[in-house]
């Protein structure tokens with residue numbers, strides 16, 4: 001039967017374009033295949049039932065894991081019984097090259113989190129909004145002379161923008177020197193798979209972990225030496241700097257009143273940069289991808305920006321008046337959460353989560369990639385629909401169905417800064433340009449330490465005005 005054009009359009013509107021996502025295996029993969037698949041792409045290895053079940057139990061050699069999708073269960077693990085679920089029991093082994101591994105180890109975490117939260121407090125982060133705006137304007141100046149048909153990888157552009165912002169947040173005046181050092185340090189971490197076959201191999205997992213720690217140490221040695229040198233220079237100059245490094249240098253231990261050691265400051269800074277730069281760049285990359293595939297939503301975003309800003313630059317005070325812009329960001333973080341998997345938690349005692357026994361020593365995993373596409377939690381989970389985050393619809397959903405920044409005592413420290421920064425960047429760029437995905441460019445979300453587009457994101461610029 002022939003379909004009328006209007007029917008086809010209505011159909012397309014209802015279902016939208018097919019968005020990039022790996023097809024899940026129909027049944028659980030045998031263990032070796034599972035590890036190999038997860039090594040290539042951590043979000044491709046979950047079988048179809050994982051997106052339908054509330055709790056999925058798996059035994060991988062000695063590793064007994066539970067993926068929890070039930071919002072009540074997530075609440076139990078992340079909040080109500082959070083002390084029973086310890087981060088860092090697995091990471092030092094599995095992801096020892098990750099910059100977060102050191103920070104999240106539980107014994108030192110509480111002190112470190114307190115210091116970091118105070119150094120990244122609300123006032124300081126909002127002082128950074130002007131700097132976010134300046135960095136975005138500088139990028140737009142670079143784009144100005146580019147020809148419309150020039151193809152470039154928006155994921156590299158956004159990574160560069162995010163790196164510039166994080167360098168400014170941390171090192172302000174020393175930013176120009178810090179950029180190449182940071183790029184060097186992060187290149188290795190970003191290319192690292194979430195899991196490796198050797199992580200699970202009996203006898204070999206320990207030497208392998210030591211080898212990875214050594215690699216991580218080498219990858220970060222230039223950065224730690226750089227931080228050391230900046231601290232030395234600042235101490236000699238005896239000047240105060242209003243950036244993260246400056247604030248960490250002024251921090252005092254609440255009990256001893258001692259200042260933080262250089263090593264402590266290095267750890268904190270490596271953590272913030274590792275946690276923030278890649279995620280901000282990737283969040284923006286996926287937003288541009290989604291907008292390029294959804295002309296109606298893109299037009300609505302432009303209409304909001306044009307109406308509220310009327311051609312002037314976006315400031316922090318405008319953000320509250322841009323609800324659709326925020327909804328676009330939230331929906332993008334749902335479909336493509338840069339941190340696709342929360343850190344694995346080890347159960348230190350027996351527990352029961354939504355009627356399922358979690359034995360002491362088991363590992364509990366919460367996977368935003370899966371949770372945000374769960375068929376019982378989301379209507380049309382694979383479709384891009386910013387309307388889900390309108391004030392009316394948003395309240396109907398469980399708080400624990402949507403976790404791009406995690407939840408509970410380990411929730412992301414940078415979340416409010418990130419939402420502000422991304423809103424400003426999106427508003428600034430989208431006022432001037434549309435970004436168009438290169439025809440036939442393959443897009444594949446690949447779960448490494450974060451969710452990257454495997455082949456980059458080749459796009460062209462189209463001037464709006």
Ligand code: HEM
Nearest residue numbers: 275276279280283339342343404405406410412413414418
């Ligand atoms: C789009 C950007 C970002 C996303 C999606 C994101 C996501 C997350 C998530 C999901 C967690 C919790 C992990 C878990 O529970 O296992 C986390 C933790 C963390 N994030 Fe972010 N993050 C982003 C940007 C940032 C930025 C810009 C900073 C710093 C300024 C930052 C600092 C941290 C820190 C220090 C932690 C560890 C907190 C702890 O364990 O106590 N993040 N982030």
